[in-house]
Amino acid sequence: MPTIPQTYTLNTGATIPTVGLGTWQATAENAVYNAVKTALKAGYRHIDAAFAYSNEKEVGRGIRDGLKENGLERKDIFVTTKLAPVQARPSNVSAALDQSLNSLDLDYIDLYLVHWPVALNPASGEMIPLRPDGTRDIDPELNGKFELTWEAMESLPKSKVKAIGVCNFGIHNLERLLASAKTVPAVNQIELHPYLPQFDVLDYCASKGIHVTAYSPLGSTNSPFLSDPQLLKIAEAHHTTVPQLMLSWGALRGSIIPKSVTPSRIEANIDLVNLTDEQVATINNLSKDHTQRIIRPKWGVPVFDDEF
Numbered sequence: 001m002p003t004i005p006q007t008y009t010l011n012t013g014a015t016i017p018t019v020g021l022g023t024w025q026a027t028a029e030n031a032v033y034n035a036v037k038t039a040l041k042a043g044y045r046h047i048d049a050a051f052a053y054s055n056e057k058e059v060g061r062g063i064r065d066g067l068k069e070n071g072l073e074r075k076d077i078f079v080t081t082k083l084a085p086v087q088a089r090p091s092n093v094s095a096a097l098d099q100s101l102n103s104l105d106l107d108y109i110d111l112y113l114v115h116w117p118v119a120l121n122p123a124s125g126e127m128i129p130l131r132p133d134g135t136r137d138i139d140p141e142l143n144g145k146f147e148l149t150w151e152a153m154e155s156l157p158k159s160k161v162k163a164i165g166v167c168n169f170g171i172h173n174l175e176r177l178l179a180s181a182k183t184v185p186a187v188n189q190i191e192l193h194p195y196l197p198q199f200d201v202l203d204y205c206a207s208k209g210i211h212v213t214a215y216s217p218l219g220s221t222n223s224p225f226l227s228d229p230q231l232l233k234i235a236e237a238h239h240t241t242v243p244q245l246m247l248s249w250g251a252l253r254g255s256i257i258p259k260s261v262t263p264s265r266i267e268a269n270i271d272l273v274n275l276t277d278e279q280v281a282t283i284n285n286l287s288k289d290h291t292q293r294i295i296r297p298k299w300g301v302p303v304f305d306d307e308f
Contacts, residue, residue: 001276004251010186011209012163017078018251019270020046022259023059031261036062040070042267048257050082052115056103080111088119089141090152097156112161117146117173118299135300147180154183170305171204189213194283195292212254218243220294230282238273248272249283
């Protein structure tokens with residue numbers, strides 16, 4: 001029976017907690033603030049943020065007060081945030097990091113990620129700039145060359161960023177990046193759940209020493225997982241819920257960042273169970289009958305491997 005680790009080791013030698021709190025879509029000021037505090041009290045030691053979520057200040061306040069209320073220090077937790085597509089020009093990367101550090105009220109970030117392999121035009125000042133026809137306004141200066149963004153990430157001072165990585169990179173884009181990269185990404189954060197297990201990307205990342213973090217590990221709101229008969233049967237055998245079962249499966253494959261602002265769910269999401277090899281195999285096979293990618297923005301350029 002495989003055992004869920006408390007942490008995973010990155011290629012930098014640092015460790016990343018297996019379970020973290022995701023903060024995407026948590027835009028209400030007090031909701032995300034309280035969610036972060038609840039998570040720290042419940043035992044979470046990883047908080048995942050992003051400039052594009054427009055809530056870094058509230059996340060930072062939650063970290064500050066949560067540390068104080070639980071007798072913790074900054075070194076006791078792992079904080080991730082992300083460079084947004086509108087910040088991707090190499091000349092903007094350093095200032096973007098400083099902006100996130102200021103919003104989070106932190107001296108350093110444990111992990112700084114390129115949020116998408118896409119650069120958007122920063123000229124409009126919008127988070128998601130659009131052209132008059134409604135398509136996304138791709139940055140004409142970079143023209144798709146995310147390798148240049150990565151080069152700027154590699155130059156960030158270690159005093160401010162302990163590790164760098166990427167999000168939403170499939171094998172095609174990882175191969176492009178690694179062809180010129182001086183630093184192998186520490187992490188690739190991608191959508192992962194039983195209906196989108198991404199075995200090929202996991203295997204590729206493992207072969208390159210890149211840790212994988214799963215976002216949306218519970219699928220979407222009202223996910224079909226919740227009524228899947230095979231998941232219900234395994235959950236019943238463990239006297240647990242389907243969401244906790246899914247997170248337990250995900251935590252065997254890498255770190256996970258379930259998101260919630262509901263205290264009871266935040267507390268439940270860190271209460272995982274050890275699955276048998278047979279149960280893991282059953283969950284692995286679910287994608288043969290169901291395949292569902294939830295997050296697929298219309299960037300206007302290829303991003304995922306099936307788009308090339």
